Amino acid sequence: MIWIKWFLSVLGGLGVFLFGMRTLSDAIRRASATPFRQFLSSVTQSTWVGTVTGFFVTSLIQSSSAVTVTLVSLVNAGLLTIRESVGVLLGTNVGTTITAWLIVLSLGGFSLSDLALPLAGLAVPLLLLDRRIPKQIADIVFGFALLFIGLDLLKDQMAVLGAQELFATLLPNLGEGLGSNVLFLLLGAGLTALIQSSSAATALTLAALVSGVINLEHALAMVLGENIGTTLTANLAAVVGNRASKRVARIHFLINALGSVWMVGLIPLLADGLSGVFAGVDDPEVRSGYVMASFHTTFNVFNGLLMSLLSENLVSLSKKLVWSTSSQQEVALSEGTFTGRIVDARLTMEEVLGDFRRSGGTLKRMVSGVEELLGLVDPGERSDVLNQMAKWGERTSEGAQLVSSKLEAVAQEELSPELSARLSALSAINPAMERVGDALVNMSWQLDAKGRQGVYFLPKQRTSLIEMLRLLKEALTLMDRNLRQNAADLDAVADVEGKINALTERLREKHLRDLDKGKYPASSGVFYNDLVNELEKCGDRVASVATHLASEGDA
Template identity: 40%
Template structure:
C-alpha cells in the first residue's frame, strides 16, 4: 500500500471541506430555523429520556453516530439546543451506533449517506436564486450539509486504506499474550485506528476480520471495540472547531461520556467479557472464546480449507 504526499494534501483538503460545510450548515440553519425548528427539537428532547430515544433512532436510521453527533453539534452551535439536551441525544446515539455493528455482522453492509450528496446539491442550487431570504437560507443549510458529508466521505478516501488491508494488523498477534497489558494496547490501537479512518463501524469490520482469521482472541476484540468508542469522538471535535463555545462543550461532553464509559468497563474488564460470553451462549450462538482456537486449529491441520474460507 503506497501513500503519497499528494494523498496527504488531499486529506487536508477533505478536512477543510468538512469544516467549511459545518460552518455553512450552521449559519444557514440559524437563519432559516426561527422558532419552529427550536420548538420541534425542544419537544423531541424535552427530557433526558425522549432525548436519548431521539438520538438512538436517528443514529440507527442513518447508521452513523458521527453524523448524528455532528448534527447535534451544529444544532447547539446554532442555538437550537442546550448542552443538556444535546448530551441526552449523544447518549442515545452511542446506543444507536451498535445497530450498525449488528447490520455489519448479520448482513455485511452499511448505508452510504454520501451517495445522496450530489443530488442534494442539485436540489439546493435553485433555492439560492430565489427572492425569499428563508429559501436562500434553506439552500445554504442543505449545501453545507452536503459539503459536510462530502468532506467525511473524502476523508475516508484519502486516509491510508487500512480497512481493505487488514493483514497490516497481523503483527498485533505478537502483542496478544501480555495479559492486561494486551488489553490496554488494543484499546489504544482501537482509538488510533478509528481516529484515522473516521469510522467506528469500519474499525468493527476490521475487528471481525481479525477475529475470524484467528489473529486475536475474543477479549482483545472487545478491547478494540472499546477503543473505537473513544476514537469516534474525533469527528464532532473537528466539527466543533469552527463553532462557538457551546458547540465545543458538546463535543467535549461526548468525549468525556465515551472516555468515562470505557474506563469503568476496563476496571471490570474480565467480568464484562465473561458476561458477553454468557449472553452469547445463552442466545444459542456458541462460545465466542472458542473461535480463535478453532480457526488456528484449522490453519494448522487443514491449511487448504483455511485459505479457501478466507479467500
C-alpha cells in the same frame, strides 16, 4: 512486496466499506433530512426523551457522526441548549451499536453478504428512473451491498495476516490483563480517529477477531477505544463553532472516555459472561461476532444510564474545560461566530436559521424600544433608549454580516438543486431582516427629533402607532415560529400582514381628515405619517420571510 500488496488490499476493502456506509448514510439522510433535524430540535426537553430521540435517529440514518455533528450545529445556532444535547448524545451511542449487529449478519454460512451483488443488480433499474424516491432507494441498496462486500474483503485480508508467522508469535507475547487491554483500547481510539469512522473501525476489529489476528478481550478493548475515537468528529465540527458547541463536543468525549475507564477493567468478566450466553452458537465466527456486538450494546446502555444520572456534572465539567473570561464574552460567543470554514453546507444553513432567530429576538426588543420612546418626554430618558437602540441596530447589522459570510462560504460548495433553492431563500431573507432593524433605528431617531423640536402626538396618534407596533411584534413572533420549524404558515402570515395593511389604510385616511380639520399641526402629521409608512414597510419585509421559506419548500 507482499506486505505492500496486503496493505493496499486492506485499504481497498476499507475504502469499499467506507464508501458503502457513506452512500447508505447519505441516502437515508437525504430522504429524512428536514424531519430528523426538526425532530432533534423539538423533542429534547428532557434527558430521557433526548436519549430515545438520539437512539432512533442514529439507528435510522446509520451514522453517529452525522447526528453528533448536526447536534453541535444546532447548539451553535442556538436551537438547542447544552443540557438538551446530553440525552441525544447518550442515545446516539446506543443507536450506533446497530451497525455492529448489521455487520454480524454478514457472518456465517449464509449471510447478507451473499446477497450483496444480487441486491446491487436489482437496484440498477431504479437508477434509470428519473424520479427522486427510486434513486434514493437504489442508493440505500447499493450502500448495503458495498458495506458487506467491503467487510468480506477485510475478512479475507485479515485471514492472510493471521496466517503469518510473525503475528502467530507476536500476539501471545502481548499477554493478557489490564495492561494489554489498555494498549488495544488506545489502538482502537487511534484507528477510529485516523479513519474518521467508528463503523469502519468496528468492521476492521471484527474482521481481525474472526480471523484470529486478535483475541476476544483485545477486540472488546478496541471497541471501547473506538467509542472514544469517534468523538473526534464532533470536536472537529465544534472548532468552527461557538463556546456552547465546543462544550457539547467535550461532553461527548467525556461520556465515552469516562465510560471506557470504568469498563476496561471489567472486560475479562464480560468476555466470559457473554461467551457463556452464546456458547450454543456452533460457528466460532458468528459466536465471536455476537459477543462483540453484545458487548458494544451492553456497554453503551449501562454507560448511558450512568451518565444520565451525572448529566449536570458533565455540563459543569464541560464549562471548566471550555471556560469564558466574562459573562459579556459568553453572551457574544453564544450569538454565533464564523471562521470562514464550513463543515457541511446543510448544517451551515441550519445555523443561519438560528442566526435569523437571534436577530428576530433583537428586532422584537427594538419594537419595544420604539414603543417606549413614544411615551418619553425627558431628553435624558430618550438618550438612554436611543443608545440601547443603536446597540441593538449594530447587533442586527453584525448578524447580517455574519450570515452573509456563511452564505458566501456555502455558495462555494457543490450544492444540490434543493440546497441551491434554500441558499437563494436565505440570501433573500438576510437583507429583509437587516432593513427592518435599520428602519426601527431610523424611527427612534425620528421620535428623538420630534421631541427636540417640541412636536407632540395626540393620545389617539400614540394609541394608533402602538397598535401598529404590537401587530409588528406579533408578525415577528410568527416569523420566529416559522424559522424554528423551517416552514411557512402562509395563512397566519397573511392574516397578520392583512391586519397591518388594513390598519395602515385606515390610519392614512383618518390622518388626512384630521389634517384638514386642523386637529393637529402639520409638523406632527409629518412625523406621524412617516412612522406609519415605515411600520407598514417593516410588516411587508417580515412577511417576506415566510414567502421565501415557502419558495424554498416548493423548489
